[in-house]
Amino acid sequence: MSFAKDGGVILSKSCLLSVAMIVKDEEQNIRRALESVKDVADEIIVVDTGSKDRTPEIAKEYTDKVFFHEWKDDFSEARNFSLKFPKCEWVLILDADEEVSESFRENIRDFLKELPKDVNTIYVPTISFLDWDLLTKEVTSTARIFRNGTVYYKNPVHNQPIYKPKVVKFPHGVLHYGYIWTRKLRKRKYERSKKLISEHLKNIKDKNSDEYIYYLVQLYKVECIGGKVHERRKVGWKVFEEIKRIGRAPLIALEFLFLFGMDLVSIGLFDLAKEMFEIAISARKDFPDPYFGLLVVHYNKKNYEEAIKWGEKFFEVYNSVLSKIALFEWTIMSMKYIQAAHLIMSHLNLYLGNLKEGKKHLHLARKNESMENVEAIVKNIKEFLVKTADKKQLDDLKDYIKDLIDFSLYKGLNITWDDLVEKLADSKVKIDFDIPVKSSLARLILEKLKDPSKDFFLDVLMNRSSSEIEFLEDAGVPGVILMYSKLSAEKRNIDLLKKLRHWENSINSIDVKGVLRALIGDVFLNLGNFSEALKNYKKAVELFPEIGRFIKPILEDLKTSVSKDTPGIFEELEKFFLENKELILDVRKYIDTEVLKRFYLISDNDFAKYVSAVS
Known part of the structure; x- marks a missing residue:
């Protein structure tokens, strides 16, 4: 396929930015997407591939350029069809379950006007939310703004743009809500994506190609969405064997090595997970996710001094990534684990006697909202306080204990604090804050702990x-x-x-x-x-x-x-x-x-x- 425009569309010199969308049954999402671009785009192109809901009617409230196109089980075919219509100099690819951020809207037009003529492709960060409260997220930078006529798409699912250089990065992001699924939507997406990817894999002749690994990884990610555990791990082993067979790890494999490594951590296969993370680091030392993986591996194996080393390295690389997020062309998944990472580092520093750092990491954990389950880590911290901390440490950590309990209550964690109340009482550490306890005895101990003059004989x-x-x-x-x-x-x-x-x-x-x-x-x-x-x-x-x-x-x-x-x-x-x-x-x-x-x-x-x- 050539990069030339089809259909004889003449570009308008006064038209700076077009938005091109392909949609189907998106009445719950499309208004948000269109509202976000209506004031920055000179034109909006919407290609509907067979909606049965009010999607076309809503689209027509924002643009008169709504086209209908038969769905052919091929995202690239539909995307390329949508690219026939834009007339502006630049085209932004946007999905109905996305919206551009406020900073994107404020900066994009000036940014485009100042670009030299040899720039054809712009990478933009995509922040994907993973829960209804918008607390847990991932980020990746992808090519999604192109000079008109310089891009086409290939592959039927997880379509990839084939674009022209020169490439630049735009630091202001697009917000993606498509990973927040209802059970019905999850099932539909899983079945559709698995079918298309499986069929495409059969048609790839070169089994040593990056494309083959890419779609194997996509199949694994689809199994993570809605498949059964044994199917997910079966595909995972297949991907890992193929990576080892070809002797290299393409960029998409970095995501897989982290995801599958964390899956292995969850079932206690720490050494194998460690191997996955080390392969990822050897491929790209500026990828933060596997450093987090090694932190978790050594933490679970109770190699605390080794764990803290990897934790410090993780935050070093992660903070470096944040300062130049638009440069990264793969998903940074550890973003959703930041709260867990800080809690682990808090525990490690307490264990190694660095109470100041332990307090700092708890503070940072409370600042970084996440929906990830951190209950096991908080229980480990509590166990340290109960079994290991001495009276002096407990005295120094009273504010820390209060903050930890407040954090646990805020997160709704199922943690029993009765034994910590007993430890504080036994150590004669006086407190002036409340602690949730379950037993009647613990309630009496707590009352006396808060007011030593009381006696419950x-x-x-x-x-x-x-x-x-x-x-x-x-x-x-x-x-x-x-x-x-x-x-x-x-x-x-x-x-x-x-x-x-x-x-x-x-x-x-x-x-x-x-x-x-x-x-x-x-x-x-x-x-x-x-x-x-x-x-x-x-x-x-x-x-x-x-x-x-x-x-x-x-x-x-x-x-x-x-x-x-x-x-x-x-x-x-x-x-x-x-x-x-x-x-x-x-x-x-x-x-x-x-x-x-x-x-x-x-x-x-x-x-x-x-x-x-x-x-």
């Missing part, structure tokens, strides 16, 4: 009882002693007196009533009301005679010295139970073993600490 002890009274009825005198030891440390005497009287009036056990009366005597003793103290001590002996031997020393002390500093009955009772039992109360009846081990995290009570130590 009784909350845990009575967890299985419907009320204090039910617990005291069941636990008896040892339960009263434990409850009193906790309450007497935190309540004023008047409040303590009210609580003891309430218990006495509500409990049926005579023995427990007797002990409560004795403890009421202790409160009056502390208040200096000795007559009430004596009255209650005597009443306690009436109710529970066995308690008399503990009260007798108190009465004798009061005969010789009337002082509120006189020790009460509680000290004697507590001493008796602790001397005659390993535990004053068999708390296993009331508290699960796992909770007992953590009892010290929710209470400063000596009994709680002792129970945790022996559990």
